[in-house]
Every structure is written in structure tokens, then in C-alpha cells.
Amino acid sequence: MQRAKRRVTLPDKRVSEEVLIMNELKAKPIYLDYQATTPTDPRVVDAMLPYFTEKFGNPHSRNHSFGWEAEDAVDVARGQIANIIGASAKEIIFTSGATESNNLALKGVMKFYGKKKPHLITVVTEHKCVLDSARHLEQEGYKVTYLGVKENGLIDLEELKAAITDETALVSVMGVNNEIGVIQPLKEIGEICRERKVFFHTDCAQAVGKIDLDVDDMKIDLMSISGHKIYGPKGIGALYVRRRPRVRVIAQITGGGQERGMRSGTLPTPLIVGLGKACDILSNEMAEENKRITELRDYTLQKFRDRLADIYLNGDEEARVSGNLNVSFAYVEGESLQMDIKNIAVSSGSACTSASLEPSYVLRALGVDEELAHTSLRIGIGRYTTKEELDEAIESISVAVERLREMSPLWEMAQEGIDIKSIEWAEH
Amino acid sequence: MAYSEKLIDHYENPRNVGSMDKNETSVGTGLVGAPACGDVMKLQIKVTADGIIEDAKFKTFGCGSAIASSSLITEWVKGKSIDEAGAIKNSEIAAELALPPVKIHCSILAEDAIKAAISDYKTKNGQGDVEAAE
Amino acid sequence: MTEQVYLDYNASAPLCKEAQQAMIAAMDVTGNPSSVHASGRAARKIVDHARRTIAEMLGGDAERIIFTSGGTEANNLALNGLEGFTVFTSAVEHPSVIEARSDAKRIPVDGNGVIDLAALETMLKDASQNGEKVLVSVMLANNETGVIQPVAKVALLAREYGAKVHCDAVQALGRIPLDMGRLLVDMMSVSAHKIGGPKGVGALAIAPGVMLVPQICGGGQEKYRRGGTENVLGIAGFAASAERAEASMAKMTDIAAMRDRLETELASEAPELVVAGKGTERLVNTSCLILPGMPGETQVMAMDLGGVAISSGSACSSGKVRESHVLREMGISDTGSAIRVSLGLETTHEDIDTFVRVWSRMRGNAARKKARHAA
Numbered sequence: 001m002q003r004a005k006r007r008v009t010l011p012d013k014r015v016s017e018e019v020l021i022m023n024e025l026k027a028k029p030i031y032l033d034y035q036a037t038t039p040t041d042p043r044v045v046d047a048m049l050p051y052f053t054e055k056f057g058n059p060h061s062r063n064h065s066f067g068w069e070a071e072d073a074v075d076v077a078r079g080q081i082a083n084i085i086g087a088s089a090k091e092i093i094f095t096s097g098a099t100e101s102n103n104l105a106l107k108g109v110m111k112f113y114g115k116k117k118p119h120l121i122t123v124v125t126e127h128k129c130v131l132d133s134a135r136h137l138e139q140e141g142y143k144v145t146y147l148g149v150k151e152n153g154l155i156d157l158e159e160l161k162a163a164i165t166d167e168t169a170l171v172s173v174m175g176v177n178n179e180i181g182v183i184q185p186l187k188e189i190g191e192i193c194r195e196r197k198v199f200f201h202t203d204c205a206q207a208v209g210k211i212d213l214d215v216d217d218m219k220i221d222l223m224s225i226s227g228h229k230i231y232g233p234k235g236i237g238a239l240y241v242r243r244r245p246r247v248r249v250i251a252q253i254t255g256g257g258q259e260r261g262m263r264s265g266t267l268p269t270p271l272i273v274g275l276g277k278a279c280d281i282l283s284n285e286m287a288e289e290n291k292r293i294t295e296l297r298d299y300t301l302q303k304f305r306d307r308l309a310d311i312y313l314n315g316d317e318e319a320r321v322s323g324n325l326n327v328s329f330a331y332v333e334g335e336s337l338q339m340d341i342k343n344i345a346v347s348s349g350s351a352c353t354s355a356s357l358e359p360s361y362v363l364r365a366l367g368v369d370e371e372l373a374h375t376s377l378r379i380g381i382g383r384y385t386t387k388e389e390l391d392e393a394i395e396s397i398s399v400a401v402e403r404l405r406e407m408s409p410l411w412e413m414a415q416e417g418i419d420i421k422s423i424e425w426a427e428h
Numbered sequence: 429m430a431y432s433e434k435l436i437d438h439y440e441n442p443r444n445v446g447s448m449d450k451n452e453t454s455v456g457t458g459l460v461g462a463p464a465c466g467d468v469m470k471l472q473i474k475v476t477a478d479g480i481i482e483d484a485k486f487k488t489f490g491c492g493s494a495i496a497s498s499s500l501i502t503e504w505v506k507g508k509s510i511d512e513a514g515a516i517k518n519s520e521i522a523a524e525l526a527l528p529p530v531k532i533h534c535s536i537l538a539e540d541a542i543k544a545a546i547s548d549y550k551t552k553n554g555q556g557d558v559e560a561a562e
Numbered sequence: 563m564t565e566q567v568y569l570d571y572n573a574s575a576p577l578c579k580e581a582q583q584a585m586i587a588a589m590d591v592t593g594n595p596s597s598v599h600a601s602g603r604a605a606r607k608i609v610d611h612a613r614r615t616i617a618e619m620l621g622g623d624a625e626r627i628i629f630t631s632g633g634t635e636a637n638n639l640a641l642n643g644l645e646g647f648t649v650f651t652s653a654v655e656h657p658s659v660i661e662a663r664s665d666a667k668r669i670p671v672d673g674n675g676v677i678d679l680a681a682l683e684t685m686l687k688d689a690s691q692n693g694e695k696v697l698v699s700v701m702l703a704n705n706e707t708g709v710i711q712p713v714a715k716v717a718l719l720a721r722e723y724g725a726k727v728h729c730d731a732v733q734a735l736g737r738i739p740l741d742m743g744r745l746l747v748d749m750m751s752v753s754a755h756k757i758g759g760p761k762g763v764g765a766l767a768i769a770p771g772v773m774l775v776p777q778i779c780g781g782g783q784e785k786y787r788r789g790g791t792e793n794v795l796g797i798a799g800f801a802a803s804a805e806r807a808e809a810s811m812a813k814m815t816d817i818a819a820m821r822d823r824l825e826t827e828l829a830s831e832a833p834e835l836v837v838a839g840k841g842t843e844r845l846v847n848t849s850c851l852i853l854p855g856m857p858g859e860t861q862v863m864a865m866d867l868g869g870v871a872i873s874s875g876s877a878c879s880s881g882k883v884r885e886s887h888v889l890r891e892m893g894i895s896d897t898g899s900a901i902r903v904s905l906g907l908e909t910t911h912e913d914i915d916t917f918v919r920v921w922s923r924m925r926g927n928a929a930r931k932k933a934r935h936a937a
């Protein structure tokens with residue numbers, strides 16, 4: 001762990017809660033949930049700290065130097081973000097996170113162009129916030145096509161071409177899936193959209209810093225970016241909105257007119273500085289980092305395959321982002337597995353839905369059997385993951401899988417050669 | 429989600445994991461749930477000639493609460509008559525393990541499993557008055 | 563830079579030590595509050611603790627605190643989240659209320675900027691005869707003048723006609739005690755960075771029975787009322803700043819004394835000076851000063867050169883010089899000559915001395931210039 005120590009002395013009366021939390025974390029769990037959120041990079045923290053203290057101005061207060069300083073910092077960050085996606089600084093709109101960016105992109109574009117072009121195309125495996133926004137638009141009378149995905153999690157480009165009509169205003173396809181890590185063919189999608197004169201939005205919350213992105217080369221018109229998925233802070237994100245040809249967006253939060261009128265609200269300077277710094281770090285280190293993480297990922301998968309029978313990788317093995325392993329450990333229910341390996345933070349399904357009992361809708365869309373969908377674990381590898389941690393995690397997960405399989409009636413049947421599909425289960 | 433100590437104990441040290449020969453006449457087997465729903469429970473009882481459960485075994489595919497519920501019920505039924513065992517209510521299991529509301533269905537599954545095992549035993553032994561003839 | 567005297571608290575207050583430390587501590591917590599593992603639960607704990615703190619401060623219920631990206635989003639959510647309602651807002655609301663619903667009807671204000679209750683009653687009566695469902699949105703304290711609205715009276719009136727009430731309490735938070743129950747409001751917006759918390763976080767508190775349609779959807783956070791991973795750092799900082807603000811409430815007396823001294827000293831020097839809203843109850847930290855004939859922008863720049871940061875109205879207008887709708891609605895003629903001075907917990911008597919000194923010099927220079935031109 002290269003994380004710097006950042007303990008601070010807390011004033012007495014406030015100690016209680018924080019100390020309790022820290023004690024809970026002292027038995028340092030192995031963090032393998034980098035798709036849910038990432039630890040903030042100490043360099044990001046260092047960049048943010050001055051803006052938490054002496055440099056506190058409201059960046060919109062144009063007429064005093066406190067405000068100017070804050071505005072400068074915001075502009076620098078805008079440039080840093082634009083830089084890693086090949087955009088210009090003026091095309092970056094700050095939001096409270098990728099969820100808001102996705103809401104703004106879908107609702108904002110559809111509400112502007114919707115009178116003539118009320119049709120939106122998206123994909124069944126998108127993040128919940130894209131699907132919810134689409135559903136919301138449907139309730140308001142817009143038409144939405146939800147493209148399916150192939151078994152490997154990728155969309156069929158021919159299906160996309162066929163879905164576009166004269167009424168289509170926007171196509172929204174995510175760059176990288178949050179659960180299974182598959183990379184959609186953005187450049188090809190961009191070309192199809194440009195040719196048909198349809199705007200292309202992509203949710204790149206999980207893609208930034210993992211794959212090379214260039215809005216011009218990929219013909220992307222809008223792109224959602226998240227801070228806390230790239231070692232920046234939570235509560236900040238951005239939406240790239242193309243200026244040439246211009247994309248118009250109806251603001252969803254109004255009043256104050258900040259961000260070229262597309263998003264009102266006082267800008268959180270420290271968080272913006274943090275997001276900028278996170279992008280800046282990526283622009284220097286991304287290639288090397290992803291090489292290292294990919295090696296760790298392949299190593300982990302191989303180790304599991306060597307040790308355990310009946311495990312399945314969900315999502316395409318090739319078109320896959322560096323840090324994502326989504327594995328089904330057949331005959332072992334994911335939540336019980338997660339409970340067994342309590343010193344390891346992994347996810348069984350996406351973080352936003354893991355408190356519910358439904359198996360992942362993404363895995364279902366891939367056509368993964370429901371019983372296998374219940375046995376999946378998402379292992380997220382990231383900047384601070386070490387080989388030693390992975391070895392420890394592989395060992396505990398394997399031991400847990402073996403223990404739980406011994407306890408599993410399905411495993412027993414499989415060993416006896418009984419096909420569990422041949423049994424008439426009373427679904428409840 | 430916070431789990432009770434009892435639940436965690438049953439999950440970490442489950443009692444009576446295993447299988448018995450389902451073809452033996454003294455053994456009743458209950459298999460409930462479905463893989464697609466994320467939980468399957470197999471519960472077996474061995475019954476003496478005078479109708480007392482002398483042994484119980486389980487195997488469960490499911491969450492920690494499902495595993496703990498099945499472990500607990502195998503402990504409870506041992507030494508009970510099949511009628512007494514059949515009278516165990518899911519609410520008693522839920523209360524004992526302090527199951528959170530989203531996990532109540534695990535205790536229902538355990539109740540179903542013991543009823544199914546008793547029913548299987550009765551069918552095998554020609555006791556026609558099977559109440560749970562599902 | 564560090565020597566500059568900061569008197570622009572209504573735009574943003576400096577981040578307090580408590581918030582800073584709470585955020586630094588929270589930086590060590592990695593998890594996503596929606597994740598079920600220990601890291602996730604640790605993050606959830608911070609959010610839950612903050613929810614209780616904010617709820618206590620507003621006299622609301624932790625279950626019904628919705629964290630947002632700030633006061634603007636909270637106001638937007640309140641005004642757009644109730645479906646099928648006609649909206650009445652006062653004419654002097656913050657732009658985030660006024661622009662959230664362009665179809666809203668305006669409740670007029672008097673010369674002090676206080677809402678006209680009789681006019682509101684007429685509007686409510688008409689609406690109820692038409693069978694309309696009404697949401698009344700009235701701010702507790704004005705950002706430009708500090709004028710305090712009779713929100714409880716508004717709410718009582720609204721209740722008579724079955725209307726719901728939203729209150730933008732962004733400027734009131736930490737400056738006057740808030741109690742949703744006593745104010746009888748159904749929704750209340752607050753923001754962290756006005757009380758020494760971080761920018762980018764705020765909350766909407768709602769009363770039981772208020773059903774909101776989310777404006778940012780997806781993810782199911784905030785009980786399905788506002789999607790998006792929680793701004794854990796910001797929320798931790800918000801709670802810490804709220805606790806400090808509560809504990810520092812007594813200091814408002816000192817601040818009142820400083821603000822009153824500032825106004826008295828300026829008035830004795832410049833009899834033509836107008837203090838907006840002086841005839842009614844105002845926030846004790848805010849002073850909206852109109853110096854006829856001297857553009858507000860010029861005053862702000864001159865003060866900045868002299869080392870004092872103030873504002874010429876709401877900071878939200880992103881550099882665009884706009885006439886203040888607040889002053890215009892109050893019937894003030896020389897709206898372009900207003901500055902806003904706003905004090906906070908870190909303000910000292912020395913700051914006020916500096917302000918008065920720089921201000922006198924500025925006014926003196928302007929007078930000399932005028933005289934030269936005349937000559």
C-alpha cells in the first residue's frame with residue numbers, strides 16, 4: 001500500500017463516531033471493490049487540501065480576488081479533464097457525479113430535440129441511472145428502444161443500425177460496463193451515429209482511465225465522467241458536451257446560470273480540483289497502470305481456474321477492462337460467499353442494487369442462467385492492489401467456495417451426475 | 429446489514445451438515461426452494477420406530493441466513509417427535525436468529541423443508557394421513 | 563492575499579476546521595455507502611451520522627433528509643418534485659427557486675422586501691376555488707438583504723387552503739435557529755458552504771407525507787428520492803460544520819453588534835446611504851448598502867483593491883452584471899448602486915475597522931473625482 005498516512009488529531013467532542021469507524025477498519029480489509037468506488041489518491045488529496053482551507057472563495061464571485069483564485073483552479077481542472085478525453089476545456093460541465101451527468105445527458109438532450117425527434121436508443125445493460133432516466137422519459141411520452149446484448153455482453157452493431165430511425169435523437173451506450181467490465185465498440189458506434197446524424201452519449205464512469213478515449217476520433221457528442229471511480233472524490237462528476245457541431249441540452253437544475261446555463265449551483269472548488277488532479281495523474285500513468293492491473297487480473301483468473309472446477313467468467317474475456325473479474329462460482333450462493341470472506345471487500349452484483357435480493361439484471365441480459373447469476377462475485381482490482389493481497393484473497397475465496405460447496409445440495413447433485421435442470425423446482 | 433451473533437455462529441459453524449441415504453425407509457428427505465431463486469434447502473431426518481427424530485442433516489445453497497436457519501432447525505428437531513417437529517413455526521426461527529425483514533423467507537424455507545421431510549417419511553411408511561400432500 | 567478581509571459570507575463562508583478535519587478523516591474511508599461489506603458500511607455510517615445531525619439542526623426526521631449537491635439542487639427538487647402542483651413563490655426568491663419553475667406565480671413584497679400576506683391569501687383563495695393544488699415557496703432569509711420572511715405565518719395561511727409550503731433556508735441556516743415543526747413547513751432547503759461546510763453539498767428536509775418524484779434518478783440512493791453515490795466527504799464536512807454552527811449560535815449577538823456598528827459609522831459619514839430592508843427584521847450578519855450614484859461593481863472593485871472582499875449582489879449570476887430583482891421588487895430606484903456586506907463567525911472588530919476605513923477612502927476619492935469633473 002503506497003497510501004500516505006493521513007491521520008489527524010480530532011477535537012475531543014467529535015472523536016466518537018470517526019474513531020469507531022476507524023477501529024472497524026483497522027483490521028484492514030483487502031479492498032477489491034474498485035468498480036463500486038476507489039480510495040482517493042493521496043496526490044489528489046494533497047491537491048484538494050488547500051482549497052478546503054485558505055482558498056475558500058466562491059468561484060462565481062467575479063469581483064474579488066478570493067473568487068478569482070477559485071475560478072483559476074476550476075479552469076485548470078476543466079483543462080485536465082478535457083485533456084484525457086481529447087476535448088476542449090469549454091466543453092466540460094461539472095455535475096455532482098456520473099448519475100447526474102447521465103440524467104442531464106438523456107433528459108437534457110431529449111427534451112431539447114424531442115419535439116421532432118422523440119426517440120432514444122439505449123442498452124439493457126446500462127447503469128441503473130441511465131435506465132431510470134430512460135423510463136422516466138418514456139412516462140413523459142418519449143419512445144425508447146432498449147438494445148439487447150450478445151452472450152459476451154457487447155451490443156450487435158447491426159441491431160443498432162436497424163434501430164435508428166428518422167425520429168432518433170440520441171443513442172446512449174456505456175463505454176465500460178460496471179458489473180462485467182466489457183468494453184463496447186465506441187468508435188464504431190460513434191461512426192454509425194454520426195453518419196445517421198444522431199447524437200451519441202456514452203456513460204464513461206467506468207471507462208475513463210481504463211481505456212483510451214478521444215471524443216473526436218470516436219465521434220462522441222456527450223460523455224459522463226465520475227470522480228470517485230478514478231481515485232478522485234465522491235460527489236463530483238462531469239459531462240462533456242460537444243460544441244462543434246453543437247449539442248443543445250436543457251438544464252435539469254436551474255437558477256444561477258452556472259456552467260453555460262446547463263447546470264446551476266455553486267461549484268465545489270476542492271472537489272473539482274480533485275477530479276482534475278485525478279485526470280492529470282491518469283494522463284501520465286494510465287498506460288503503465290492498466291498493464292500492471294491486467295497482469296494481476298489474468299493471474300487471479302488463472303489461479304482460480306487452476307484451483308476450482310465449475311467457475312465461469314461473465315462477460316467477454318478479450319473486450320474487457322483491466323480491473324474487472326466477474327466470476328460465477330457455480331453451486332455457491334454469492335451472498336453467503338461474501339459473508340464468509342469478510343476480510344475481503346468484494347461485491348456480489350452492483351453496489352447500488354446489492355442490498356436487494358434480485359440477481360443482477362446485467363447477467364440476466366447476457367443470458368447467464370439464473371442459478372449461475374446467483375453465484376457471481378465481482379472482484380475489482382485497482383491502483384493499490386498488490387499481488388500479495390490477491391494471493392490472500394484467492395486463498396480465502398477458494399477455501400470458502402470449497403466449504404460452501406460441501407454444504408451445497410446442488411454441488412452434491414452435480415457430483416452424483418444429476419442434472420439440476422431436470423428437477424422440477426417449486427419456484428417461490 | 430447487521431447480523432446477530434447466533435446467526436453468525438450457525439453460519440460459521442453449521443451443525444449437522446451432511447447427507448443420509450434417501451432410499452432408507454427410516455429417512456425422510458425434504459428438498460425445497462429453487463436454484464433460480466437463489467436458495468435450495470435439503471433437509472433429512474432419521475426417524476425411530478416410535479416416531480422420534482434421532483438424527484437430522486442438511487445441505488443448503490443460499491445466503492448466510494438460509495444456512496443458519498437450516499442449521500438451527502436440524503438442532504431443534506433432533507429428539508422431537510415428528511408431530512412436534514412439524515409444529516415448528518418459521519417465526520420461532522426468525523426470532524431466534526433475529527433475522528432482518530428481508531431474510532424472513534429463509535425461515536419460511538426451513539419450515540417448509542422440515543414439513544417436506546416429514547411428509548416424505550410418512551409417505552414412505554404408508555402413513556396415509558399426510559397433511560402436506562403438495 | 564491572506565491579509566484580505568473577507569466580508570462575503572452570504573456567497574460562501576470559509577471552510578471551518580471542524581469540517582476540514584471531518585473530511586480529512588473521511589478520506590480514509592474508501593467504501594461506497596451502498597456496498598454491504600465493512601468498507602461500505604463504514605461510509606454508510608458517516609452518512610447516517612450526518613443525516614441525524616442535520617435532522618436535529620432542522621428539527622426534522624433523519625429518515626426524511628435528502629442529501630443533494632447543494633441548495634440549488636435542493637430547491638429544484640422541492641419545486642419540481644411535487645407533481646401536479648401550481649407554484650407560488652415570492653418575487654425576491656433566489657434564482658434557483660425562481661428559475662426552477664418558470665410557470666410559477668409571484669407573490670409581491672413590500673418596500674422592506676417582506677412578503678405581502680394579503681396578496682398571498684387572495685392567490686390561495688383563487689387557486690382553491692379553481693381546485694388547484696398549490697405549493698408556496700418562500701425563503702426564510704434573503705441572500706441579498708438578509709430580510710427575514712414571516713414563514714410561519716405564510717405556512718399557517720397555506721394550511722388553511724390545503725397548500726404545501728417549501729422554505730429555502732439556505733441563508734438562515736446557522737444564523738437563526740430552525741425548526742421545521744414550528745415553521746410548519748413541508749420542505750426546507752439548506753446548504754453546507756454557507757455555514758463553513760464544503761461546497762457541493764446540501765440537503766432537502768421533508769415532512770412526513772411529502773411524496774417527491776426524484777429529479778435525478780437511478781441507483782436508489784436517498785430512499786429513491788435522489789440517485790447518485792453519496793458525496794461522503796462533503797456530507798461528513800456538512801455535519802461537522804452544522805455542529806459548529808449550532809454551538810456558535812450565541813456569537814450571532816457579537817456579529818449583530820459589529821454589523822450595526824458598521825452601518826452606524828457609514829451612515830454618519832454618508833447621510834445619503836440607504837440600508838435595504840432596514841425597517842424590518844433582518845439576518846444580523848447582512849447589510850445591503852446603497853450609495854446612490856456609485857455603481858456597485860465599481861464599489862466592489864475599489865474595496866477589493868483596498869483588501870476587502872464583498873459582493874454587489876448574489877454571486878450566482880456568473881459574472882453577468884444583472885440588475886438585482888430583489889431590490890427592484892422592493893421598489894428601490896438605484897438598484898445598481900448596491901453592495902452586500904455579509905459577516906460570519908470569523909469576522910472581527912478589526913475587520914469592520916478596515917472595512918470602514920477603506921470604504922471612507924473610496925467614497926472620498928469618488929467625491930473628489932466628481933468635484934474635479936464639476937470644476
